[in-house]
Amino acid sequence: MMNRIKALLGAASAEESADPGERIQVATCVLLLEMAHADETLHTLEAQLVGDLLSRRFDLPQKDVDELMALADRERHQSHDLFQFAKEINAHFSREEKLEIMDTLWRIIYADGVLDKYEDALIRQLATLLRLTHREMIDAKVAVLDELNPGR
Template structure:
């Protein structure tokens, strides 16, 4: 009864809200996986990092994160572009949330300690698609670099 009232008042029911939330989770997972695969390897450390980022961001347990990753891998393989995923994120995330996604992407880039040219190009492309300025994207990059290598500024 309550869900029927919600549907009448808002034009959507609880299950459509859940599906929208799942679609946004899937979109974030696809972007993370795209970055993890950008250097043509998907190392166990990167898989662990993707899992951890999704668990932290969406409050998932390990099994739920693994299921999301499996679904995102399938969606990633079926997709021709990233625009559909970034559009969903832009529609549903605040600037702060999009910056968190960008930070997660940079964490994946530096998981192996190196900046691959394909990862760098993809990071720039995704920053633009997420409607982040160059300054905002670089700010997230520097935040990650400061955590990965706190001594780098002293050299």
């Protein structure tokens, strides 16, 4: 993985140089990290949620997850928009897989117990970019809230 990461860093962008599997990993990680940073504070639990999803989804050891997160964070800072990353996910993920990402996005939002206006705007944008309906986005939100606070 380290050699692939180094090769990606030497290229103009991860999208131009990585194989499709790596581009999907980077794209997924970028969207998750963008949400984790939406309120300007990356909480430990948010970083843990991102790492857990990446590890489970792509069957990566922690070392590779850390490298992927570092690469994706650089890609996130160099990018002007999220469309290129959502496009990659739309091309390779099923609706169920995209709903899994939506579930994780809501978990990241509620990791600090608060939905702020920037997170709210970003989740709506990501739902649209991932071609998910408003209903699917809200259903994922309600499921996460019910799990986090069963007696609400």
